[in-house]
Amino acid sequence: MLNKLNLLRNEIDILDLKLLNIISERLKLVKQIGLIKNKHGLPLYVPERERYIINLKKKEAKKKGMSPNFIEDIFYRIINESYSYEKIKIFKKIKPNFSKILIISHHKKISILFKKMLTITEYNVNYIEEKKINIDNITSLFENIGMIILDISKFFFKKLIKKLCLLPKNCILVDLSPIKEIFMTKILKIYKGPVLGLYYLFNYQENYLFKETIIYCYGRKEKYYSWFLKQIETWGLQIKHMNIIEHDKYIFFIESLKYFFTLIYGIFLKKTKISLNEVCILSKPIYYLNSLILKNFFSTNPKLYFYLIENSQNNTKKVKKYLDYINNLVILIDKDKKMKIIDIFNKIKKLLITNIEILR
Incomplete structure (x- = not known):
């Protein structure tokens, strides 16, 4: 044998x-x-x-x-x-002989990633943190640039917005802010050149960007930056077009509400004094998945989460609605309305199975 x-x-x-x-x-x-x-x-x-x-x-x-x-x-x-x-070390340069690209950054990680990808694609990139900029002498930074990428704080934006008229003619302005109704709308009122809105929906700590998604919003003069969108695709990113209203609506559900829910879940964990070690022992491997979500949540500056909710009146109203839905469910449970809860459950199940490919 x-x-x-x-x-x-x-x-x-x-x-x-x-x-x-x-x-x-x-x-x-x-x-x-x-x-x-x-x-x-x-x-x-x-x-x-x-x-x-x-x-x-x-x-x-x-x-x-x-x-x-x-x-x-x-x-x-x-x-x-x-x-x-x-993937190879150098990507094809879609726009040969393009002039200098300036990146002004507050949130370093995503800006550094853009710098890295543009540099290995052999573009001339100048990266500078907003805190190192003297706003009164910013004209020298604007000289001979073909594109400016802004990932800046609300405080610095208030100072910079007045200087955008000094940009070279037809310089492409790329806005990376999470809430376009605040930043991009104001930019379009002051700056008359080409404007593109981008927002990343990926983990910028990864080495590769394939299968990740970036949202783009047309601002003005799309023909000037259509090549840049193609360049982003060569890096392996999927690009998804949305208008400014759609963008902010979906970013609320993808970012703000998710973080708000995680915060509530974390508070509940703390108050109930649940042993996370016991949870780990009892529920491997799903616990690791939940832990990964929590780890990513707490790896980001909490100011960003608050900023996403606070800076839009509509988002604040939506959070209140979210809490109302939770309260309504609690009322149904208190009143022993089993069939109503089961009906809600089945409707959600149908919604998920109909719309999410992985669940089919």
């Missing part, structure tokens, strides 16, 4: 080695694809192609009597690894 077992294990070892060699050959081909994409300025990440590969392999797995979910997991891991091989 042991001899037979060892023979079978040896056969598995041989197949595993063949599998590693096949994956290695696949990654070599992926590197060649990366070179072609770079030469022609093509996006690193093409979601349609990825979905096609995964769906095809799931169908083939089913025919062979294998679990489609198992094969989906394997190929997602292979494809994700492929992106890191496909």
Whole structure:
């Protein structure tokens, strides 16, 4: 019996080695694809192609009597690894001979990421923190720049807004603020050149940006910065267009409300004196997922969360509505309205399954 077992294990070892060699050959081909994409300025990440590969392999797995979910997991891991091989050190420069880009930063991390990506794409970038700027002598910073990227505080914005008229003609102004109704609307009133709004929906601490999303809002003179949006796509980012009103509405739900909910959850944890170690022991691995969400939440300056809610009157009203919904649920529980709660649950379930692909 042991001899037979060892023979079978040896056969598995041989197949595993063949599998590693096949994956290695696949990654070599992926590197060649990366070179072609770079030469022609093509996006690193093409979601349609990825979905096609995964769906095809799931169908083939089913025919062979294998679990489609198992094969989906394997190929997602292979494809994700492929992106890191496909990525090369220098991206194709969509706009050769473009003049200097100035980044003024308050929130360092995202601005440094933009600086990094623009630099490895061989653009001329000047990065400066807002606290180091003498606003009265800012004209010298504006000389010969083709683009200015603003990731600045509300306090500095009030001082800088008056100086935007000094920018070179047709200098592209890129606004990274989370609430466009405050910053971008005021910018458009004063600055008459091309204006683009961007907001990142990704973890800027990651080395790779593929599969991440950035929202863009047209401000004015889109033809001047359409190349920049293409450049962002070559980095592997997905770009999603929204108008200013849509942008602020969705950012509230994605950022503000999520943080508000996490804050309430954290307060409840603290007040009930729940042992997090016990929770960890009882609920692995889902606890790790919840812990990761909490870790990311507390890794960001709390002023940002408050800023997202405080700086929009509409957002404050929405938070109050959110609390009203919680109170209404509590009232239904107190009154033992089981069927109403079950009905709400089923409606939410239907909404999620209908709209979120991963749950289907």
